[in-house]
Amino acid sequence: MSNQTENHKKTKVNLSKDLIIKTALWMIEENSIDGFSLRKLAQKFNCEDMSIYYHMKNKEQILDQIVDFWVSKINFKNQVDDPKGQLMYIAKQWRKLSQEYPKFFLILAVHPLNTDIGYNFMNVILLVFKNANLALKDASYFLRILNYYLIGVGIDEAKGYQLAGKNLKLEKYPLLEDAKSYWATED
Known part of the structure; x- marks a missing residue:
């Protein structure tokens, strides 16, 4: 008697790079990167498995593509006169x-922006500073500072961290006490 699972034919799926990327992102959000x-x-x-390899070289390329997908969604206002607003x-x-x-986001935070889309993203931010x-030289420093800041804040957000909502004991630190009112989810 043959095993039904061995004889079960795989259904033909119309795979595409886009479908693989979106499904991989959904799976990571459902189960984390450890479950992917x-x-x-x-x-x-x-x-x-080989059907996936026809479209993507490996897991790293899938992650590159997901990072590119999200980075390319970030819009830039074309406001030369308002770099702070931009x-x-x-x-x-x-x-x-x-x-x-x-x-x-926890993957995005540590994943290098080493694709054409990633390079373009950083180049446009450098142009804002320019x-x-x-x-x-200063624009380059500020690019890194902005990058570190956004990644740090993003990790806090991704982990559900809400400093403004915590009951902090900052009486000895009046400047910090005054500043915490700006650490809200609306900012």
Whole structure:
């Protein structure tokens, strides 16, 4: 007698790079990165693992593509005369991403922006700083500072951290006490 699972034919799924990326993102949000693998992705599609490899080289390429997908969704206002407003606009979109996709954001935070889309993203932010009349060296420093800040805030958001809502004992630190009112989810 033959095993039914061995004889069960895989159904043909019309796989595409876009479908793989969106499904992988959904699986990561459902089960975290630890629960994601190409084998599990293939099971989700009821196809062979090799069908995934036809579209993607490996898991790392899938993560690159998901990062590119999200980074390319960040809009830039074309306001040369308002760099602060433009940076705030970018930061709010980044924060929203961390709130909507907290499990994937933890990957985004440590994943290099080493694709054309990632390089373009950083280049546009450098242009914002350059348009604010910063020298390239200073613009480069501020790019890194902004990056570190947004990643840190995003990780806090992704983990559900709400400093403003906690009962902090800051009597000895009046400046910090006054500043905490700005650490709200609305900012």
